[in-house]
Amino acid sequence: MLPGCGKQPGRTNGLDKGMIQMSDNSFWNQLKWTEDGLIPAIIQDVHTGRVVMMAWMNRASLEKTLETRRTWFxxxxxxxxxxxxxxxGHVQVVKDVAFDCDGDVLLMQVEQTGAACHEGFRSCFFRSVNSDGSDFFETEERLETPEAIYGKK
Amino acid sequence: MLPGCGKQPGRTNGLDKGMIQMSDNSFWNQLKWTEDGLIPAIIQDVHTGRVVMMAWMNRASLEKTLETRRTWFxxxxxxxxxxxxxxxGHVQVVKDVAFDCDGDVLLMQVEQTGAACHEGFRSCFFRSVNSDGSDFFETEERLETPEAIYGKK
Structure with a gap:
């Protein structure tokens, strides 16, 4: 029997009543969650290769991400x-979901709209350490101010 | 006064007696550590943009990484x-260390020798989920077998 066969769709978890049952199949069995039921998800711009952010998912947010092809954390x-x-409005359209050899980290390729960082930079990793490790500098230009982003609505 | 000025080098932390004192300067003040004193470090191949792994650093391993320009976890x-x-023998030569807007994730650009993954793949993220989220497939060719890697010594 294929993984997940014989299961009824429509498992409810408080997020989405139409969610697909994915409890027993092989992908989910590869994953390891923290004690709090979380897994880190690295988000990479599929077109530029820029790593734009990392955030945490629980099982329901990963299910929602796979279902909607938008990132939920x-x-x-x-x-x-x-x-x-x-x-x-800076949504991420998910093009690929990979996981690491230990099954405890996700890597997602996305099409990123606008700035990924809430501070208005394309990537949250807009600062780097200088060569002797004593200080840091900005490596990206700010695309928008936070006020412009969050004052829009 | 520049960050870290007036400090004596040679702080010992059990790792390296020649370590530079970096306690009070501005880079270190940006970082947030878990309750266990850790921070996740995403490792990216500086030439290809491939994210090859994620692992955890504590303060001493980050100091050692900055000092030696090799990744310590x-x-x-x-x-x-x-x-x-x-x-x-698959060392990583560190070319850049960035940190995110919340100061709780690191992103390092490295020159990767050989396979980053202990299973012999270039990246630990060598498996992706299929389109309906039910199963997964390999996205990279294995460069070496683990036996070839770890049997070398």
Whole structure:
């Protein structure tokens, strides 16, 4: 029997009543979650190769990400689901989801709209350490101010 | 006064007696560590843009990484320092160290020798999920067998 066969769709987890049952198949069995039920997801711009951010997913947000092809995360500080771009409009369209040899990190290729960083930079990694490790400098230009991004609505 | 000025070099932390004092300067003040004193480090091939792995660093391993320009990590399972390539020879020469807007993730550009993955793939992210999220497939060719890598010594 193929993984997941014989399962009824429509498992509810508080997120989406139409969600596909994916509990027993082989992809999900590869993943290891933290004690808090989370896994880090590295987000990379599929066109430029720029790593734009890393955030955490729980199982429901990963299911939602695969279902909708938009990135959904779990905010540890706010304890809530959020879709990247829900406030800013800077959504990420997911083109590929990879996972590492230990099954405890995800790497997603996305088409990024606008600035990925809430501070208005293309990437959250807009600062690098200088050569002796004592200080840092900005490596990207700011595309937009946070006020311009979040004042839009 | 420049960050770190007036400090004596040679702070010992059990790793390297010649380590530079970097406690009070501005780069280090940007970083946030987990309760266990760790920070995730995403490792990207500077030439190809391929994300090859993610692993955890503590403060001492990050200091050692900046000092030696080789990647040093903290193994949570083995509770020990390790230098990438110490067994395999597949070292990573660090060309850039960036950190994200929240200061809780590092992104390092490296020159990677050979396979980054202990399973013999160029990247640890050698598997991707298929389109309906039910299964996965390999996206890279294996460069070497683990036996060839770790049997070399």
């Amino acid at each position: 779990w905010s540890r500080s706010r304890k809530k689901f959020w879709m990247k771009g829900e406030s800013s | 903290w193994s949570r399972s083995r509770k020990k320092f390790w230098m990438k390539g110490e067994s395999s």
